[in-house]
Amino acid sequence: MSETLEFQAEARQLLQLMVHSIYSNKDIFLRELISNASDALDKLRLESLVNKDLSVDTGDLHIALEVDKDQRTLTVRDNGIGMSHEDVVSLIGTIAKSGTAELLRKLRESPEQQQRAELIGQFGVGFYSTFMVADRVTLVTRKAGESQGTRWESAGEGTYEIESLDDAPQGTAVTLHLKAEDSEDRLFDYTAEWKIREIVKKYSDFIAWPIRLDGADTPLNSMKALWARPRSEVADEEYHEFYKHVSHDWTDPFETIHMRGEGTFEYEALLFIPARAPFDLYTRDGKRGVQLYVKRVFIMDDCEALTPRYLRFVKGVVDAHDLSLNISREILQQDRQIQVVQRRLVKKVLSTLREIKDKDQQRYSTFWGEFGRTLKEGLLDDAENREALLDLILLPSTHSQEPTSMREYVERMQEGQSDIYYMTGESRAHVENSPHLEAFLAKGYEVLILTDPVDEVWVEQVTQYDERPLQSVAKGQVDLGAEEIAPERSEGFAPLLAWLGTTLEKDVKEVRLSTRLTTSAACIVGDEHDMTPTLERMYRAMGQEMPHVKRILELNPDHPLVGGLREAHAADASAAGLNETAELLYGIALLSEGGELEDPSRFTRLVAERLARTL
Template sequence: MSRETLEFQAETRQLLQLMVHSIYSNKDIFLRELISNASDALDKLRLESLINKELQVDTDDLHIELEVDKDRRTLTVRDNGIGMSHDDVVSLIGTIAKSGTAELLRKLRETQDAGASQELIGQFGVGFYSTFMVADKVTLVTRRAGESQGTFWESSGEGTYEIESLDDAPQGTSVTLHLKPEDSEDQLFDYTAEWKIREIVKRYSDFIAWPIRMTGTEGSDAPLNSMKALWARPRSEVSDEEYHEFYKHVSHDWTDPLETIHMKAEGTFEYEALLFVPSRAPFDLFSRDGKRGVQLYVKRVFIMDDCEALIPQYLRFIKGVVDAHDLSLNISREILQQDRQIQVVRRRLVKKVLTTLKDIKTNDPERYGTFWAEFGRALKEGLLDDTENQDLLLDLMLVPSTAADSTSLREYVERMKDGQKDIYYMTGESRAMVEHSPHLEAFLAKGYEVLILTDPVDEIWVERVTEFDGKPLQSVAKGKVDLGSSEIPEEQAADFAPLLTWLGEQLQEDVKEVRLSSRLTTSPACIVGDEHDLTPTLEKMYRAMGQEMPHTKRILELNPEHALVSGLRSAHSANAEDPALGETAELLYGMALLAEGGELADPSRFTRLLAERLARTL
């Protein structure tokens, strides 16, 4: 096959331009990224050789090799790992096959701050492209294990790359960087200098499990790295910097983790775990295709990335390694899901992560606030199915309320007024919409604090969780509320009974009941649900997921002290047959629907009726 010149995917091309002209101050990380990729390739080859007995490969001397040519100003990173096929090269390097790339580029274009730019680049884990921060041209030669034909790839980081098939290529991958001139104004170091290479490897890649060798130097067979598995070493022997670099290796994040969790279990089933809580959410945290889980090793042998059996979906942001001592080397994902020992490990890991987060929340509220801002939405998903840890998860929650920008449920309970039995909350699309909702009026008038829940998952978990610390959770927009002296007097209820009956008949297509309200002080009306009804937002969510949902009729509540409502009662008593009353009923219901952020079935009719009614007042 002759050499082809292909164009990068549009988003990849833009990202390459950002890298070529990068203002990232620490350019050393390009080597860390290449070594990390090489390590992954060696892990995958060893695993493949254990599982696929027909694969004829030599695994006696798996290693990473660094080669410098000072005259040509090249640096080569070579491994004899799994390698790539022609299609792999095109899909993995010619295209950034990630749904969040467009979002990354948008944020980068909007960001003027240099520090924020580099953090965003790191957040999206585009390690290979970091080579263009130090190189004018990058050449790659690779051959996948078990295949006879190799692939050549080359690019200067502009709009195109060249690719062709090779008949003779060694197994594995070789990446050669044609470094920028030494006198380049943005080149702080000479990456052909042996001392610099050794420094970078020692700092960023000392824990890599495979030997990293440097050819053409004295004692080149001696590895540059110690190859000691961090998770197997006592915590007292590992520095924070070593932990942070290992985290960057397993996560492909460029920022330090928020917290490190190092644990070891002994007994009938032994394992070691080294887990990390990131300091910022990955771009694909809420993507359906987002990866989750930690790396699984068995007796130091890499088994799989993203082992979902070890970490529940709501903790998908946790990164790290679990090294089990008693599992089969060729265990499959399906077997793992059913393995009793794995389930025990999973429960222990979850408990350890949650208790660690609780410790941070107790001892360092500011740092916990950072965590919650990034991962709170994901953590709340645990309330949907992790009943074993429900109380702990509720204790970890931080939510805004009418009295605070952020509060825990325990703090809310401590502030509850004398005689208050329930924890009041309201769900909605935004804080502003909830704060201006008529449902809150009587609660605010009495000084009751109401939790403001605006995440989509809030609509679901409040249906599953009934109480906290013995206090029932009560929606201010559902059921009848007990506000003591605000209850409707019997005489007033009797006066309004004919109007309520008539309105129920007029609006029977939309509501199942019309009643007087004890939750309104200034608005004429509001719409509430029965205690166990689905909210309109939840109905909408289910329909968006393709589920057929019958429309739930709700309840119209009226404020008997409002001039509009009392005037409507008087008009109805004087002439119940007046056609204008029917229009007033429609307008009253429409206003209540709009006040809670609902959607009118016929907006044009509503605006026409309103315009006609306003015109009569002029």
């Protein structure tokens, strides 16, 4: 029996955008269908090798393109793994992906047609591109090892029909009932042999399975594995199309890395660094890893064991010569040879990025803008390559509006400066206006401005660069070569400091005089190994209960407010309003670093009352 079902809401919206939009590059629909067919053949071949109970014929695995000019149809057929009834409903009737809402928003906001087409590829929904050229799409499929097939059909108007079949061949056939207006336009006549040959040659020449047109024995594609060919024999255009095949991105890659490992464990690798960050780069269920082959046999799509998490944006293929065909993901994580390959791949990617950085700073800055925050995660996870990563990071600083490298910072260090100074914060403006920077800026010391959430974490683990300690300007004592506060002056402030320490003991663990302030009355600093307030808030946001860390209140002895408070305390320590003045002084210091007041309404009331007394 045939039943009519509705597309998932997001799928309906996407279909409407596809059907009612005209793209300059409609040809990509065929690339997407051929790519899907190739994946199905890969999966069948692997399943037949590891599942001896599966009775299938793998003697002539191929992709067939069939044209009916009279009916204006184009069929893409494969004899691969096929789909079950449940697969069809879940894979085609819905978009089971995170980020779909984000895709739809970007599609609507993109003014350029080509940008819209690129977004569709980026979000991996290429099957829906068939509705750019077809009024109706019919799919017939049968999963290998099952006796019953499935027929699916839709006009892309929000519903689809699905029914079971008793006589469907193994594999999948997608038939497009082409739009009449396209058939009348020679450039978009997808029943023309020259047009089909042109598309296959341009986009799918590297597919490992033969692509045949209307039963001809001679394939349309060369079927050469790019990674097995010498780099001198491969054109950049071939690399770019292969990248689009494995990544589902519709833009050219930022960089191509072709390498070969020889010795006790041989392998070939073809890796790509994308030109832009994928939409799921920071989602928990985002795909990562490269494709793994063994002796040209496809094993798995996203082999996480071959690349660390901080290089999850790297795409490509690794073809190993000596692994078992039925190796599992769990075994891969422990396989010594795979671990050796991963280390070599990581070093090659990092050295390639270093070469780009040294040769073309502007080009490298473009890469850093897309993937810099991800690369900094490696400072936490990859101690072996930490020095190489430190040489790659670009960080904002007080020296210039342009980001700087750690090496450039060291080269600009003042004579006698031993530490690399930094400050973390929520934004550049917040850091630049912080009282913690006053003395540093006054003396001309450069301070790194770290505003990414990951910065709060990696600076806790990376203690030095080039044998120079990293020092937070908002932690511990600082030595800026300034004259120490005279002992007799410190003694003069001792009663005030002790009184403030007692009055504010709920919030601070110490009150002391500061050498880092020039214009502000006070600031709050942490001990050398204290957790920063920002990091504390991050942990709480993730649901982790953190004990409140008391910090240190530092006072500027040259500020009129501090001097006046000392005199008032010396005259009468129990005078009315002194406690409120102490509370206001602490609140001002807290607000100046972007902190949050425990009781904002009380603070504003005290300020308002003080202002009223001055009128």
